[in-house]
Amino acid sequence: MNEEGAGAAERLLALIGEHRDTIRQALDDTQYTLLLTRLTALAEVAPDDDRAVRRALQGVRLALLSLPHEHPVRQELESSRGTLMLPGPGTVAGAQELTAWFRLPSPVREPAYGGDPEQDRLLSEPALSADEARLRCGGAPPPELIRLRDPRDGDRYPEFQFAPAGGTPHGVVLEVNRLLLADIDPWGAAAWWFSGNTWLGGAPAALLGRLPDQRLVGAARELAEGE
Structure with missing residues (x-):
């Protein structure tokens, strides 16, 4: 057993419980619903199905x-x-307890834009409009592309996902985005691409073409699958 990862799942769930009030305040309605969905999926996994527990746990981490x-x-x-975040005997039970708490009614929230520095940061990155993305893709953009909803400017597709000089989407970006579940959690996927990564030595979006594609895929797979 990887001793560094042993008990890490329980520690993470305990930390979520400790900061559950601020988590609820920090996430907008869409993000909060996604987290609840991922916690519910973890809570409903058979505790003795180690692989399923690990995959559900990574879904929580992504959210x-x-x-x-x-x-x-x-x-x-x-x-x-x-x-490697290894689940323990209390992982599923901890998720069940958190799910019950997070299902309690929450107050009506104001839109996150303008009050969420993280989303503002991601929306400030160079991006293509929906029309520009369709032109680059030769039709409807594939669901694997990160699409960020901007209340002011409509759907935005971060530009790093496309080859320069009017190119089409990078194949490695589509592969990584599938691992990051970008079609259901675009903000989390965008945060991974634009945030510093100690494994890779920088933000993955800035390392496209500078690192082998499989290093990017491997870093995303480690987070998404815990393997």
Whole structure:
């Protein structure tokens, strides 16, 4: 057993429980619903199905990437990058307890744009409009592409996903985005691409073409699958 990763799942779930009030305040409705969906999936896994528990746990980790960088749970995720997070006997039970709490009614929230520094940061990156993305793709953009909803400017497709000089989407980006579940969690996927990664030595979006594609895929797979 990887001793560094042993018990890490329970520690993460305990930290989520400790900071559950601030998590609820830090996420917008869409992000909050996604986190609840991922916690529910973990809570419903058979505790003795280790592979299923690990995959469901990685879904929770991906959903938590929407938290601001300064949040204690997000800091824990950053510090554990590259560590195999092994589930323990209390992982599913911990998720069941958290799911029950997170299902309690929450107050009506204001739109996140303009009040969420993390989303503002991601929306400030160079991006293509929906029409520009369709032209680059020769039709409807594939669901694997990150599509960020901007209340002011409509759908935005981060530009790093496309080859320069009017090129089509990078194949490695589509592969990584499938691992990051970008079609259901675009903010979390975008946060991974634009955030520093100690494994890779920088933000993955800035390392396209500078590192072998399989290094990028491997880093994403480690997070997405825990393998």
